[in-house]
Amino acid sequence: MARRLAEAGHRVVVCDTRAEAIAEAGHAGIEPAATPEAVATAADIVFLSLPNPGIVRDVVLGPNGVVKGGARIVVDLSTTGPSMASAVAHELAALGIAWVDAPVSGGIAGASGGKLAVMVSGPKDICDEIEPVLAVFGRQFFCGEKAGSAQVAKLGNNMIAAAVILLSAEALAMGVKAGLNPQVMCDIINASSGRNSATQDKFPRSVLTGTFDFGFATGLSYKDVRMCVDEAENLGVPMVAGSLVRQMLAATKARYGAESDFTSMVRIVEEWAGVEIRA
Known part of the structure; x- marks a missing residue:
């Protein structure tokens, strides 16, 4: 997904715990960052693609987390459930940061080919704003404005x-x-x-x-x-x-x-x- 964003002409900065992922990203012209905070300092929109709710929460709200940077919109591509999404969205809203759920389905083949199903929920104006970026990943389905609906x-x-x-x-x-x-x-x-x-x-x-x-x-x-x-x-x-x-x-x-x-x-x-x- 990061590679597709870069190929679409976006400047992409990535943080990953796996050194091999950072190296692969570098070959695609993607800039490395040491922390989620560094990503959020460099980017207006931050995408998360992470294994479980606890990791998502830590990456967003923890030390050196996304919330420490200057990002305006956080988009969660992970599958983390509605409870965590609602809780994090509430905390970000108090800081003036928009949260959008955008879990994806379609596997590695769908991600590589830009044919993922992207389920989206969040403030309608924000979802409309990021729609062209999400289109890089695949087909979008708007599920409503309530955090966690997608x-x-x-x-x-x-x-x-x-x-x-x-x-x-x-x-x-x-x-x-x-x-x-x-x-x-x-x-x-x-x-x-x-x-x-x-x-x-x-x-x-x-x-x-x-x-x-x-x-x-x-x-x-x-x-x-x-x-x-x-x-x-x-x-x-x-x-x-x-x-x-x-x-x-x-x-x-x-x-x-x-x-x-x-x-x-x-x-x-x-x-x-x-x-x-x-x-």
Whole structure:
């Protein structure tokens, strides 16, 4: 995403805890910064793309945080849930800094190609102002002015994205055990009413090949689904299937580690079924 901003002609300054990310950014003509405060001193608009709510809060409000610089607008591209978004937005508003939620979906391929879905919530005038910049990332969907609204939409999406991996794994494991070719079964599903993002994309790329490297960590998926179920409970909405997905991700994290790819849920189903779903 930073590279796309630079290629679109924007001056981009970046701070990252990973030295390799800073080095890669430098090759794209992006300027390094030592702290979030330094980014906010150099930029009028600061984008965040971070792993969890606690890190977002620290980067914005902590020592050497974004709030110490002179940025006018903070845009959170992370999936951090509505509660944290509302709390940070409230603190920034008191300082005259605008907060916009803009969680994205579409993975590494969507980010590289500028084809992400960008869910946006925040003050309408600010959202309109940054719309041309967000267009660099992909298609925008305005979810309202209330802080955290876009986060609710993103949590629902991510819960479904994980759920279809689990459901597809169970169906394909059944097919393989019955003697069906899993690639043919994926083709049938994708031409039929069961079509979903797992059988269309994730299984052909990362499961049938046995690589389990789609590009989204099990720990992050578990965090998103956990927040989704928690938010549903806060709103009084039953989330029975979502709770099962959360437990399956918890089992996957325990078995293969938080850094494993979230398609590793399939490996749990394979173990239980005694088959491998391979082309």
